[in-house]
Each structure stands twice: as C-alpha cells, then as structure tokens.
Amino acid sequence: MALMITDECINCDVCEPECPNGAISQGPEIYVIDPSLxxxxxxxxxxxxxxxxxxxxCIPLDPERKETQEELQQKYLRISATA
Structure with missing residues (x-):
C-alpha cells in the first residue's frame, strides 16, 4: 500500500526530506504523498x-491503494531505473 497524510498534519516539514523517492510534497493545505512514487x-x-x-x-496506509511487498519492490525498481 502507498501511504497517505491525513488532515491531522501540522505542516512541520519533517517528513518531506525523509522520503527517498521524493513522493512527499507540500499540497494546497497539508503535505501530500504521490502514490505512484x-x-x-x-x-x-x-x-x-x-x-x-x-x-x-498522521501517515497511515492508504486503504484505497493496496499493494503487496512484491508490488512495492517492483515500483521501487521502476522508480530507481528512471532516476
């Protein structure tokens, strides 16, 4: 599963630099996670x-985006191949 950021986000800025895939960015009101990354x-x-x-x-699993460990590994391989 991809992760998601809920409305409880306080925009503290600590999550964005921790993401090795660059999936986290500032949204209109709170940080957001790009599920494709x-x-x-x-x-x-x-x-x-x-x-x-x-x-x-405030960063639980996104119930709308179920992925297995194998699918997450394949996504990682795709992302790292294009980086």
Missing amino acids: CTECVGHYNEPQCQQVCPVD
Whole structure:
C-alpha cells in the first residue's frame, strides 16, 4: 500500500526530506504523498521513514491503494531505473 497524510498534519516539514523517492510534497493545505512514487521505503529502509519522524502520527496506509511487498519492490525498481 502507498501511504497517505491525513488532515491531522501540522505542516512541520519533517517528513518531506525523509522520503527517498521524493513522493512527499507540500499540497494546497497539508503535505501530500504521490502514490505512484511511494514504496513505503521498500528498497531503501525496513520501515517508512516518514512514519518514523511524524510527531502527530498522521501517515497511515492508504486503504484505497493496496499493494503487496512484491508490488512495492517492483515500483521501487521502476522508480530507481528512471532516476
């Protein structure tokens, strides 16, 4: 699954620089995650780094974007091939 940022986001700016895929950016009101770039840090780390640094715990799995570990790995490989 890709991750998502909920309305509880306080725009603290700590998640964006932690994303190794550049999937997090400032949206109109709060930070947003591009699901096409989010691999939950598969290929980089054992755990999603944005979740680790978020002080308000507002980055859950996106129930609309279910992906297996294998699918996340394949997405990582596609992203890293074009980088």
